[in-house]
Amino acid sequence: MTDIAAGEGAQSDGRQASLRRFALSDAAFRNTTRAAALLVLLSLAGVAVSLVNGSLLAFSTFGFEFLVSESWNPVKEKFGALAPIYGTVATSLIAMLIAVPVGVGIAIFLTELCPRPLRRPIGIAVELLAGIPSIIYGIWGLFVFAPFLQRTLQPFLISTFSHVPGLSSLFAGPPYGIGILTAGLILAIMVLPFITSICRDVFASVPPVLKESAYGLGLTTWEVTSRVVLPYTRVAVVGAVMLALGRALGETMAVTFVIGNAHRITASILAPGTTISAAIANEFTEATGDLYTSSLIALGLVLFVITFIVLAIARLMLARLRTKAGR
Amino acid sequence: MLYARRRLRNTIMMGLCVAAAGFGLLWLLVILGELVWKGTAGLSISVFTEMTPPPGDAGGLLNPIVGSLLMTGLAVLIGAPVGVLAGTYMAEYGRHTRLTGVVRFINDILLSAPSIIVGLFVYEVLVVTMGHFSGIAGVMALALIVLPVVVRTTEDMLLLVPDALREAGTAIGAPRWVVIRHVAYRAARAGITTGVLLAIARISGETAPLLFTALNNQFFSVNLGAPIASLPVTIFQFALSPYEEWQQLAWTGALIITFAVLALSIVARVLAGRGESR
Numbered sequence: 056m057t058d059i060a061a062g063e064g065a066q067s068d069g070r071q072a073s074l075r076r077f078a079l080s081d082a083a084f085r086n087t088t089r090a091a092a093l094l095v096l097l098s099l100a101g102v103a104v105s106l107v108n109g110s111l112l113a114f115s116t117f118g119f120e121f122l123v124s125e126s127w128n129p130v131k132e133k134f135g136a137l138a139p140i141y142g143t144v145a146t147s148l149i150a151m152l153i154a155v156p157v158g159v160g161i162a163i164f165l166t167e168l169c170p171r172p173l174r175r176p177i178g179i180a181v182e183l184l185a186g187i188p189s190i191i192y193g194i195w196g197l198f199v200f201a202p203f204l205q206r207t208l209q210p211f212l213i214s215t216f217s218h219v220p221g222l223s224s225l226f227a228g229p230p231y232g233i234g235i236l237t238a239g240l241i242l243a244i245m246v247l248p249f250i251t252s253i254c255r256d257v258f259a260s261v262p263p264v265l266k267e268s269a270y271g272l273g274l275t276t277w278e279v280t281s282r283v284v285l286p287y288t289r290v291a292v293v294g295a296v297m298l299a300l301g302r303a304l305g306e307t308m309a310v311t312f313v314i315g316n317a318h319r320i321t322a323s324i325l326a327p328g329t330t331i332s333a334a335i336a337n338e339f340t341e342a343t344g345d346l347y348t349s350s351l352i353a354l355g356l357v358l359f360v361i362t363f364i365v366l367a368i369a370r371l372m373l374a375r376l377r378t379k380a381g382r
Numbered sequence: 383m384l385y386a387r388r389r390l391r392n393t394i395m396m397g398l399c400v401a402a403a404g405f406g407l408l409w410l411l412v413i414l415g416e417l418v419w420k421g422t423a424g425l426s427i428s429v430f431t432e433m434t435p436p437p438g439d440a441g442g443l444l445n446p447i448v449g450s451l452l453m454t455g456l457a458v459l460i461g462a463p464v465g466v467l468a469g470t471y472m473a474e475y476g477r478h479t480r481l482t483g484v485v486r487f488i489n490d491i492l493l494s495a496p497s498i499i500v501g502l503f504v505y506e507v508l509v510v511t512m513g514h515f516s517g518i519a520g521v522m523a524l525a526l527i528v529l530p531v532v533v534r535t536t537e538d539m540l541l542l543v544p545d546a547l548r549e550a551g552t553a554i555g556a557p558r559w560v561v562i563r564h565v566a567y568r569a570a571r572a573g574i575t576t577g578v579l580l581a582i583a584r585i586s587g588e589t590a591p592l593l594f595t596a597l598n599n600q601f602f603s604v605n606l607g608a609p610i611a612s613l614p615v616t617i618f619q620f621a622l623s624p625y626e627e628w629q630q631l632a633w634t635g636a637l638i639i640t641f642a643v644l645a646l647s648i649v650a651r652v653l654a655g656r657g658e659s660r
């Protein structure tokens with residue numbers, strides 16, 4: 056009798072010990088994973104803090120002037136961010152003007168028109184292309200696309216619009232090949248797969264019942280797309296566009312090759328310019344003097360703030376469709 | 383009459399969509415075609431066995447290839463485990479906590495933040511404090527780009543694991559971390575591996591974060607304390623040079639990177655597909 060009781064006691068002691076061990080190791084694992092999650096937050100905070108810290112010198116020297124001045128003179132140490140900001144916005148706008156209609160069009164083609172056996176291969180091809188490194192687009196742009204534009208599109212634009220008031224200054228100048236327009240076009244080709252692959256997923260999330268009932272009423276494919284699919288997915292499509300815009304704004308390598316790196320603002324989109332990321336990539340390692348380096352980091356901070364806002368809006372909009380779909 | 387007009391409009395709009403698809407795919411085909419055409423012209427065994435040449439000489443890409451493999455490998459070794467752990471917290475322990483919501487939002491922003499910003503951050507933190515450019519700075523920059531990719535896929539994949547599996551594990555008395563490691567991870571293994579492969583594909587072509595962290599090196603070096611050559615930065619430098627041999631090597635390097643990235647993405651896709659079909 057006592058033997059059994061003692062045995063039971065020992066057993067429950069062992070049990071207690073192993074339970075304690077379980078609880079301890081579980082707490083350890085739990086805290087490790089939580090620390091890793093916090094590290095994600097810390098890394099973004101670290102990026103923000105280090106950029107602010109690095110750009111203090113530039114902002115304290117130039118103040119608000121930094122954001123609205125066009126001059127960029129390493130010799131006289133006079134720096135202003137307006138030209139790169141303009142270049143970033145201009146190239147991204149050109150890219151979006153082309154890539155959004157084409158990208159959405161391809162997504163509609165893939166979800167509504169494409170013969171079934173071709174859907175998967177083309178969809179996969181688009182997604183693979185979204186993963187091609189941007190430096191590939193850059194080297195292609197420099198050696199193939201820019202000379203091509205210099206021979207064909209640019210002389211055509213210049214001669215066509217030379218007598219149209221307003222447009223003549225937009226398309227003025229000798230055809231360099233490289234410049235704002237070329238960079239914008241390459242960005243357009245680059246973000247195209249992003250827009251298409253997100254829009255395709257989003258369009259596929261429209262409940263079939265909605266589309267079928269619209270078809271049942273006798274609507275054409277285009278009417279179903281424009282009055283059922285697009286209104287249902289509007290918020291997410293805008294999110295996809297913002298996401299692509301975030302990519303375009305921050306893209307470095309595809310742009311650096313073909314932008315020409317000229318710190319000036321010209322009315323002509325055929326002229327060379329620069330973007331924030333291209334300026335940093337081109338000049339950072341050669342920057343001499345603290346003020347020069349700090350000004351480049353300040354440029355980086357401006358880019359960070361712009362893209363943060365754009366990406367935050369994009370994510371909120373994409374999340375809204377997900378809530379709507381009840382997922 | 384109305385019907386004819388609707389039909390016409392439908393034909394026009396759908397025609398435009400088909401045209402858009404043709405137009406978009408055409409450019410992408412042109413780029414790939416040109417890349418293969420120009421890249422294969424310089425492809426030979428010496429590309430993989432010889433160092434980068436001085437201007438005007440023939441040579442290969444051995445040191446940048448080794449440098450890229452080394453830095454990519456180390457970056458994944460650092461970034462992937464942290465990413466998997468963070469994803470585990472978000473999908474398992476802290477599924478409904480506010481922290482998870484914030485981390486998910488911030489992680490999504492990191493996922494598409496400009497990579498040159500990451501380069502600037504690492505420059506400020508590592509290069510300035512060490513006083514010189516170094517391979518380890520390049521590794522850290524790449525690891526920071528791996529992290530959000532892995533976090534995202536790990537969380538998504540773990541959330542796909544049915545809760546009934548976890549409950550079954552708990553019911554036979556396994557503590558939470560054993561359930562996660564032996565049940566959840568096992569069920570989500572294909573998906574998590576896919577995420578890691580996609581992360582490798584992503585960083586193997588990254589140039590911007592390496593420009594002012596790992597810099598470049600004309601000579602063979604695996605010393606992480608010193609500047610290391612990498613394939614993307616070498617392509618950048620050689621493509622912008624006036625020397626024909628360098629430009630040819632840039633094209634060949636670009637072809638190698640593209641093939642590596644495409645191969646990784648395809649393997650990742652096959653793995654993910656296999657995970658889905660089970």
